[in-house]
Amino acid sequence: xxxHAVAGRLVTFAHALREHGIAVxxxxxxxxxxxxxxxxxxxxxxxxEALSASVLRGAAQRPVFDGVFDLYFPAAHGTSETTVDExxxxxxxxxxxxxxxxxxxxxxxxxxxATGIDLFGGYGAAGQSGQGGQGAPGGEGGQGxxxxxxxxxxxxxxxxxxxxxxxxxxxxxxxxxxxQALRARLRDAIREARDDGLDGASxxxxxDREATAGIAAFTDHVRxxxxxxxxxxxxxxxxxQYAVAPQTDLVSFTSATAEQFADMRRAAAPLSRKLATRLAxxxxxxxxxRIDLRRTVRRSxxxxxxxxxxxxxxxxxxxxxxxxxxxxxxxxxxxxxFTLLLTQALSDQFSKVRxxxxxxxxxxxxxxxxxxxxxxxxxxxxxxxxxxxxxxGMSSDYDGALQTFADGWGDVLGPRTSVLVLGxxxxxxxxxxxxxxxxxxxxxxxxxxxNPERESSWGTGDSEAYRYAREVPMFExxxxxxxxxxxxxLLPE
Amino acid sequence: MxxxxxxxxxxxPSGQESVFASVDEVVERLAGAGxxxxxxxxxxxxxxxxxxxxxxxEGPAGVGKTELARAMAAATxxxxxxxxxxxxxxxxxxxxxxxHASQLLRITAxxxxxxxxTREHVFSEEFLLSRPLLTAIRNEHPTVLLIDEIDKADxxxxxxxxxVLGDFQVTxxxxxxxxxxxxxxxxxxxxxxxxxxxxxxxxxxxxxLDFPPAELERDIVTLRVPELDRELAASLVRVVGALRxxxxxxxxxxxxxxDWARTLLALGAETLDEEVVRATLGVILKYETDxxxxxxxxxxxxxxxxxxxxxxxxxxxxxxxxxxxxxTVS
Numbered sequence: 001x002x003x004h005a006v007a008g009r010l011v012t013f014a015h016a017l018r019e020h021g022i023a024v025x026x027x028x029x030x031x032x033x034x035x036x037x038x039x040x041x042x043x044x045x046x047x048x049e050a051l052s053a054s055v056l057r058g059a060a061q062r063p064v065f066d067g068v069f070d071l072y073f074p075a076a077h078g079t080s081e082t083t084v085d086e087x088x089x090x091x092x093x094x095x096x097x098x099x100x101x102x103x104x105x106x107x108x109x110x111x112x113x114a115t116g117i118d119l120f121g122g123y124g125a126a127g128q129s130g131q132g133g134q135g136a137p138g139g140e141g142g143q144g145x146x147x148x149x150x151x152x153x154x155x156x157x158x159x160x161x162x163x164x165x166x167x168x169x170x171x172x173x174x175x176x177x178x179x180q181a182l183r184a185r186l187r188d189a190i191r192e193a194r195d196d197g198l199d200g201a202s203x204x205x206x207x208d209r210e211a212t213a214g215i216a217a218f219t220d221h222v223r224x225x226x227x228x229x230x231x232x233x234x235x236x237x238x239x240x241q242y243a244v245a246p247q248t249d250l251v252s253f254t255s256a257t258a259e260q261f262a263d264m265r266r267a268a269a270p271l272s273r274k275l276a277t278r279l280a281x282x283x284x285x286x287x288x289x290r291i292d293l294r295r296t297v298r299r300s301x302x303x304x305x306x307x308x309x310x311x312x313x314x315x316x317x318x319x320x321x322x323x324x325x326x327x328x329x330x331x332x333x334x335x336x337x338f339t340l341l342l343t344q345a346l347s348d349q350f351s352k353v354r355x356x357x358x359x360x361x362x363x364x365x366x367x368x369x370x371x372x373x374x375x376x377x378x379x380x381x382x383x384x385x386x387x388x389x390x391x392x393g394m395s396s397d398y399d400g401a402l403q404t405f406a407d408g409w410g411d412v413l414g415p416r417t418s419v420l421v422l423g424x425x426x427x428x429x430x431x432x433x434x435x436x437x438x439x440x441x442x443x444x445x446x447x448x449x450x451n452p453e454r455e456s457s458w459g460t461g462d463s464e465a466y467r468y469a470r471e472v473p474m475f476e477x478x479x480x481x482x483x484x485x486x487x488x489x490l491l492p493e
Numbered sequence: 494m495x496x497x498x499x500x501x502x503x504x505x506p507s508g509q510e511s512v513f514a515s516v517d518e519v520v521e522r523l524a525g526a527g528x529x530x531x532x533x534x535x536x537x538x539x540x541x542x543x544x545x546x547x548x549x550x551e552g553p554a555g556v557g558k559t560e561l562a563r564a565m566a567a568a569t570x571x572x573x574x575x576x577x578x579x580x581x582x583x584x585x586x587x588x589x590x591x592x593h594a595s596q597l598l599r600i601t602a603x604x605x606x607x608x609x610x611t612r613e614h615v616f617s618e619e620f621l622l623s624r625p626l627l628t629a630i631r632n633e634h635p636t637v638l639l640i641d642e643i644d645k646a647d648x649x650x651x652x653x654x655x656x657v658l659g660d661f662q663v664t665x666x667x668x669x670x671x672x673x674x675x676x677x678x679x680x681x682x683x684x685x686x687x688x689x690x691x692x693x694x695x696x697x698x699x700x701x702l703d704f705p706p707a708e709l710e711r712d713i714v715t716l717r718v719p720e721l722d723r724e725l726a727a728s729l730v731r732v733v734g735a736l737r738x739x740x741x742x743x744x745x746x747x748x749x750x751x752d753w754a755r756t757l758l759a760l761g762a763e764t765l766d767e768e769v770v771r772a773t774l775g776v777i778l779k780y781e782t783d784x785x786x787x788x789x790x791x792x793x794x795x796x797x798x799x800x801x802x803x804x805x806x807x808x809x810x811x812x813x814x815x816x817x818x819x820x821t822v823s
Binding site: 054 | 516532533536537539540543544546551552685686687688691694698699700701703707708731732735738740742767782786791792
């Protein structure tokens with residue numbers, strides 16, 4: 001690439017990162033260029049590290065960075081990143097994958113992922129269902145892409161009418177290769193290969209975990225490869241917009257997958273540490289600056305009436321009580337679960353944290369959440385099965401829920417209590433029971449409502465969000481980033 | 494940044510020679526210092542040296558952040574100057590301080606000297622207590638400056654660092670501005686307990702150190718505990734790797750793998766069987782709930798698993814010293 005082309009590529013790369021929420025300024029782009037020059041373009045992995053070192057500001061940005069990097073600095077154009085002696089059928093591919101995974105050869109696994117996409121991943125005019133024999137058109141399509149890579153965007157972007165492939169599908173390739181089918185064999189093979197002191201059930205468990213991880217790695221490689229090729233076909237700027245997964249703290253609670261929730265749970269502990277220091281710092285600052293006149297004068301007697309050392313007024317560290325009232329029905333449950341874990345981790349910031357959950361009636365879950373700190377995986381399910389949240393069905397009923405809370409636990413509210421209501425305010429047609437909410441708001445010091453729905457969809461359908469919002473302040477809280485901002489803003493004052 | 498073209502002619506604004514010629518050399522020399530660097534580490538260290546920028550290393554506890562700085566010092570034959578940050582650290586601990594007590598003595602000793610002369614003398618090098626940052630800047634020999642756990646320090650300290658790390662100079666009002674004669678290699682480490690300011694991050698190269706891949710970790714363990722059997726090291730790394738996959742409160746770090754290796758060596762364990770794992774799990778997992786979880790995930794919690802039980806019974810009936818099958822199943 002010429003110097004000009006390199007600069008251009010770096011700039012579009014920086015633009016793509018910006019679109020994914022990584023703040024890359026001009027300064028960083030210049031740094032990245034200097035770093036790229038120092039390291040050179042010969043080794044792709046080193047180039048990747050060099051760019052990430054000069055552009056990134058946190059580990060959470062890394063997956064996004066990697067996704068975008070693979071699009072803009074692909075290892076190869078066309079058929080595959082690395083070539084292997086081609087297996088032709090899913091069974092052969094699986095066999096080779098097995099060998100590669102057992103020997104822990106990551107490059108080989110990646111190459112096989114590429115082959116898998118090559119044979120079975122193409123879709124569109126030619127590669128309808130890529131059974132073994134039809135692998136050839138897929139390969140040709142890829143090579144066509146290589147020839148036209150200069151203006152791949154122009155050629156492929158407009159081309160639903162193009163006679164060749166219209167894209168590469170990881171899903172299609174994976175459902176053909178079915179790497180999950182390998183799991184049992186892989187586990188046994190790993191057990192065989194790693195011959196160490198462990199035996200019996202625990203060796204089994206260990207091998208099982210490794211097999212699962214290996215298959216997951218292969219699946220990831222297949223996805224990345226499909227993204228890369230589709231990018232070539234359609235123009236990378238367009239693919240970059242939707243094909244790279246967002247950062248964990250920008251994933252919406254209501255649409256998160258199980259894996260994303262696992263990532264979120266992992267983020268809960270460090271996040272709570274961060275929030276705790278932020279809250280503590282603010283409390284420290286709050287004690288500065290106000291002079292206690294009486295004590296200053298008294299102390300000044302020691303220095304002949306000259307106030308040499310002023311005494312600051314000491315504020316009582318305000319540690320409010322926190323009450324969480326969580327909707328645990330359906331899609332809101334994930335949000336409530338995360339928030340419960342987060343506040344539990346933050347519990348030393350409060351004098352008392354009590355948690356309540358409801359579906360159609362409310363029950364206290366403080367103990368369940370406390371126990372859940374050690375095993376956060378299935379907290380929501382455990383709460384639903386162990387607490388009395390509903391009489392029938394799993395659809396939320398705010399009428400009954402607010403009423404049972406106000407009737408049964410009215411005494412937990414007091415002048416030092418902050419209440420966080422977590423829910424989408426979708427009443428399923430039942431009356432919203434504003435009276436109960438008013439009663440709660442009247443007893444507590446603050447009531448805040450955190451709504452995991454986009455503000456534009458409040459009040460649509462059966463949502464009573466706006467009517468609730470008139471009674472208590474309501475905030476949109478769709479992502480971890482919004483949640484952490486709200487927690488610092490709303491909590492201990 | 495305003496003249497990117499100069500970076501080609503003189504890699505470092507001060508015109509200082511780079512220590513490393515290539516990334517491979519970084520790998521080699523760090524390995525010589527007992528630090529096995531991954532591709533990411535080597536590339537970033539190379540850039541830090543070449544571009545003259547501080548290196549911000551972030552990552553969980555015990556992945557070798559501080560160790561990296563130590564290895565860099567050893568690899569480049571530099572002196573390691575360390576500033577350990579803590580809550581409430583300030584200028585007088587980080588940068589410099591006047592030795593007030595000595596100054597007072599000096600003033601009382603020189604009663605009949607005129608004031609100008611005294612002042613001249615009192616604010617001289619003799620009474621300046623140099624703290625790590627100033628020491629690193631004034632050092633004429635190659636230096637690696639390690640600013641450890643910067644996230645523990647208050648935000649004000651970051652402001653202080655901006656001047657020091659941006660221009661490598663310190664202004665002492667009574668003495669004037671002291672500029673670095675040799676730019677030190679700067680390493681900042683952080684456990685990410687709080688967000689560092691954007692301004693500081695922008696001046697640094699960012700490196701996230703995470704748990705290394707299995708082969709690298711095995712090499713690290715073997716390097717650190719050379720007496721340990723290689724196979725045992727491999728299975729140890731496997732178990733640690735599996736534990737890191739679990740959702741634990743504190744995942745075992747490299748330091749803990751090495752500790753575990755030492756423990757196994759001290760116990761004279763030949764293989765990593767279930768008995769040994771169960772007995773020594775406390776070395777790598779520091780929370781009771783984590784241990785319980787690990788035991789159940791690795792299926793070590795049962796005294797006898799059904800298959801083992803069957804095997805024991807079978808062995809029991811076959812062996813000459815016959816025990817009644819019922820008694821073996823406890």
